[in-house]
Amino acid sequence: MLNFLTGLFKPQVAKAPPITSETSMNFDTDSVGPFLIGLLNNPRFGLPSDLPVAISQALPGILVDGKQRWQIDGDFDGAKVQIDIEVFMDDIDAPDMYFFSTQPVIDEIERELTAFGDLME
Numbered sequence: 001m002l003n004f005l006t007g008l009f010k011p012q013v014a015k016a017p018p019i020t021s022e023t024s025m026n027f028d029t030d031s032v033g034p035f036l037i038g039l040l041n042n043p044r045f046g047l048p049s050d051l052p053v054a055i056s057q058a059l060p061g062i063l064v065d066g067k068q069r070w071q072i073d074g075d076f077d078g079a080k081v082q083i084d085i086e087v088f089m090d091d092i093d094a095p096d097m098y099f100f101s102t103q104p105v106i107d108e109i110e111r112e113l114t115a116f117g118d119l120m121e
Contacts, residue, residue, distance in 0.1 A: 020102055025117070
């Protein structure tokens with residue numbers, strides 16, 4: 001009974017809302033790191049600083065038609081968020097990157113994807 005009562009007054013750990021949406025884009029392998037650095041520098045996101053390096057270093061180990069997925073715990077506009085990133089190696093040096101999260105997060109990632117695509121043209 002005492003555990004129950006003391007549990008009522010413990011601060012609750014914030015949980016990320018469920019994943020509801022996705023977006024994707026095809027990249028050249030050497031463009032993945034720069035895109036992720038841009039996403040990391042977006043002031044709306046609080047993401048792990050090693051994200052661009054971790055994913056870029058994993059790419060050479062993904063075989064054609066293979067995939068790998070990362071689950072990222074971070075912040076978006078100061079609130080907890082989960083972002084899943086999946087890489088599907090569509091062709092040699094041509095990964096498709098899929099981003100899964102809440103709709104507001106995906107909307108912001110799509111803005112970053114569009115700006116990055118315009119920059120690469």
